[in-house]
Amino acid sequence: MRTKSRTILITAVLTIVTAVLAACGAKGDNPLAGGASSSADAGGGQGLVVGSANFTENQVLAELYAQAMSAKGVKASTHLNIGSREVYIKALKDGSISVIPEYTGNLLQYLDPKTTASTEKEVDEQLPKVAKEQGFATLTFTKAADQDVYVVTKTTADKYGLKSLADLKKVPNLIVGGPTELQKRPYGPQGLEGMYGAKVKGFKAYDSPAIKVKDLKDGKITVADFFTTDSAIADNGFVMLEDPQTLILPQNVVPLVRSDVTQNAKAVDAMNGVGAALTTADLTAMIKQVDVDHRNPDDVAKQWLQDKGLV
Known part of the structure; x- marks a missing residue:
């Protein structure tokens, strides 16, 4: 029944995702035109270009990969803050970027909306095959993970007796908060x-994590989507809700690359070296240095690489 439910849910959002992709294409052949800021152009003379999504952790990961490759003598640059998966996958396909930091379960659901995978083993087995079919390759999966997770305030958890997502059906007037693209994700509302069986009354989109935190604390939203590596969860005493039916698939960090990148042994070794040393605790600490201590992602990445002896 769980597999059937997952297939129905994912199929239901496929049409929406397809429409978004079409809209992105309508803006022109280059999905990066007029949008993201970049430390270098994405032309062939720039070597390998590592892109990133529009959130802190992905920017740090992109810097880790690019700087590690540069230390190995690979010409690499970054194109940060591109946007959501709908945009940067298109950029990867057309060669605007060469590499993107990704997350296993979410990526599998995006590339294969009909997947029935529900365990880490199933995700790890299916993802490389699906990626290859679309002209991509996944490098070595890391132990570092960053799950999407739904959280509530302790006050809300105590009021309704919330421990898992299954308990949300007890909450009236449920307002869900999260990034704009969450509305289209299989694990969204x-x-x-x-x-x-939750009864979602509304959804509120956030570009600013700080405003999302404030609105959750102020009761303007009931439950919010965060990343498990986000220090705001512990700092604010938020309660993470369990996911007994695995609505949200395992999300281990993995570099997704164009298939031709695998021919560059130095680049592959550099990125796999980052993955071998990276832990979830490292990710959490680096995100806090950027979001709380206001350090630049490139400086944070450089310090971590130096500490691990990778540059």
């Missing part, structure tokens, strides 16, 4: 309703 439709997933909460379809798999857990």
